[in-house]
Amino acid sequence: MILFSYLLRSSRRAFLLAVAASVVSGATGAAFIAVVNQALGHPADASAALILAFTALCLVTVVTRFVSQHLLFRLSQGVLSGLRRRLVDDILGARLRTVEKIGTAPLYSALSDDVVVIADALPGLPIVCSSVAFTIVCLVYLVIVSPTAALATLVAVVVGVVVYRLFSSSGLRALAAAREQQDLLFEHFRGVTEGIKELKLNRRRREVLAGTELNATADSYRRHSVVGLSVFEGAAASGQAVFFGLIGVLLFVLPAYTAISAKTLTDSVLVVLFLVSSLQGGLTWLPMLGRASVALGTIEERIGLLRDGDREDGDREEGDRDDGVREESANRSGAGASPDWSRLQLCGVSHRYPGPAGEEFVLGPLDLEFRRGEIVFVVGANGSGKSTLGKVLTGLYPPERGAIRVDGTEVTAANRDAYRQHFSAVFADFFLFDSLLGLPDGGRAEKARHHLKRLALDHKVAIVGDRFSTTALSQGQRKRLALLAAYLEDRPCCLFDEWAADQDPMFKEFFYTELLAELKAGGRMVIVISHDDRYFHVADRVIRLDQGQIRQEENPDEQLAVSRTGAEPAR
CATH class of the missing domain: 3.40.50.300 (P-loop containing nucleotide triphosphate hydrolases)
Incomplete structure (x- = not known):
């Protein structure tokens, strides 16, 4: 997934630590099931070692889950801040002609909505990692309990992954199409907010631009979004159906064709039920992670357009991209x-x-x-x-x-x-701008007040700190x-x-x-x-x-x- 690879490139050590903590949390959670099964098998003979193992697994599962979430929260916020800063720097560093060609709406949409989509999805990453680790450890445990049940579960996992892959590709295409419509929506919204006076004066224009066209774009965005999210939900439901089928096989088919004890069957079904629950928790995040991947791809595309525009136009605006060293050299x-x-x-x-x-x-x-x-x-x-x-x-x-x-x-x-x-x-x-910050120091507020009087604005605008009290003027x-x-x-x-x-x-x-x-x-x-x-x-x-x-x-x-x-x- 593009999101995983980007986080890995951005901060390999922090991301791997977060993933490792998630894996440990999932593994200990699965080991917890083994201890529970053992305790249920001999409820009157629970040893001190078993009690100690139960307590240790509980603590490790909770602590590693917290650590993985904390590490990923810190990583994700740093990555998001860096991603937004990178896009802003590339906008400022690109040629004006390139920025004008791309347009305001696509860039603003990337800065505002796409980054928020990624931020909303990132908390699901440790849950998905934990779910994968949980599944692997459960399979290992099932091999010990019942190799036949483990084989059936492995087949179910493979079928579920294949079904998900088939669904996800079409789901991502639909979400990408929705994202393209979102840029048009932002352009319509800009027309509504900036052209409100003209639209109020012309009913027909309002009906066409703020009615028919906006509604058509909104309907297209909604339709593609519903299709994309529904496809991901269909993938999750299909995976759930596969595991329900697995439980049916364990309950009704396996005892009919193999000599399996009631305790082994109970242990196997209990493990699979826990496994399904864990997978279901991870699958609920897949639609959001899919949207986040589309959003990240869009941001990368915008950055690519900004940089490609520089190359197409000739020499590069290095003076905008570098720090004061280059400017000092230029001077x-x-x-x-x-x-x-x-x-x-x-x-x-x-x-x-x-x-x-x-x-x-x-x-x-x-x-x-x-x-x-x-x-x-x-x-x-x-x-x-x-x-x-x-x-x-x-x-x-x-x-x-x-x-x-x-x-x-x-x-x-x-x-x-x-x-x-x-x-x-x-x-x-x-x-x-409503701020005087960045202008030469040395009594700039007093100078601004002086010129406000010269321009007959002192009765409308005051200087509060380093800012104009208002810019809502004619x-x-x-x-x-x-x-x-x-x-x-x-x-x-x-x-x-x-x-x-x-x-x-x-x-x-x-x-x-x-x-x-x-x-x-x-x-x-x-x-x-x-x-x-x-x-x-x-x-x-x-x-x-x-x-x-x-x-x-x-x-x-x-x-x-x-x-x-x-x-x-x-x-």
Whole structure:
């Protein structure tokens, strides 16, 4: 089973100790039956040795069961924590394009549901191991009591295993199909929670998307789950039926064809009854362990997709995966750049943006230069490549051709993470963290309170410790909080992607005429993606993109005249 092999790879010593304790617990439990049989055979002549053996077996069975469970609990929680950490690290270490291609729902489903499924199933492992050991020792004891009964029991065990294997393969396929439907369910749930306003306003859309489609996916998930779990239950029931048949053979067939004493028959049936009870306890965990194997396989598949995506896209995002040693090396190599660096260049940079149906958008090749202490506006129609340029510029999308240079030093896979640390950004699809942790120390809470007043948010949001008291605000207010966090990062480069789109005129005026000038005076490089042509005059340069190409690079006065008259500027 994939779960056993993964635990063995993760922590061989701890897992083997847990299995060994489970085996001892099962073996002593079976030996306990032998002592009980012996005591029942001579109830008036119980010796001190027999009483001592009975007591010792009771203690050892209980203690080893506890030890095996405790060891496996510790192991499983460590493995689960490591598995979740591994998946998070691979998400953070993968290229942004790879993560976008896989999608949010499959990754979130793996992080949340799959790990929980594995955690719920792991307590059954020592029970299964104990059950197997119990069965083996019972068979050995039966050989001593009655070789014929032992042979019949062995045949029943083999038949039961074969039946289970036949059932389990189809059961696992059904559970895997259910797991695929679960990703679609998570996507539907995301649509319901994030699109609730639109769904409330459109009954027909609600009926189709949150009704028909969601119900169809939920029905498919339920159907495959029921089939998979029922198959495993059928396997358990078949195994139980086989052993009931064995008891029938021992009671009615064996005495008719062999000379077997009543005591031997009683001892044999008693052992088989205990064996069936133990096997039944182990079999009840098999459906959960089957789901856990599917869940673990899904997590491994997600990790494989994240890593394969890196290989397909070219060089690997090593800067994300390693610790500070690599970043320190990158800084020494020049990509981290000294604090007084001044120039950032895009030299023949291009990036291909593949679409879901095979179409593609190509940005570039672009030759651009940006300097500290200047404001550059990037403008153009929707879909012209402005946001893609922002992600390439910040190092989130590595260029497929060409190079990015900082004061002449090329940005490579080895130093790209250090390069990204130059940037603060508020993207159009920004995420707002409620914590200030990770931002520069040195009175950050007081600075945050100061800027809350500047942004007219102090009556809505307070700083409690290192956190915002709330982020349940309007989109414009949330953008102002994101701007505050970006400002506190105090990075040499600032990128704002349509930041002012959700702001009222007062805050647009503040952003364009006051904040940008403040950033420029502080020696920062400021790149603004915008459609606000009335503020183009605050820029030092305006770059217009069209279909991924630079249509023209103009001074802001010319661009302002073009936007107002529609005439072509002089060249």
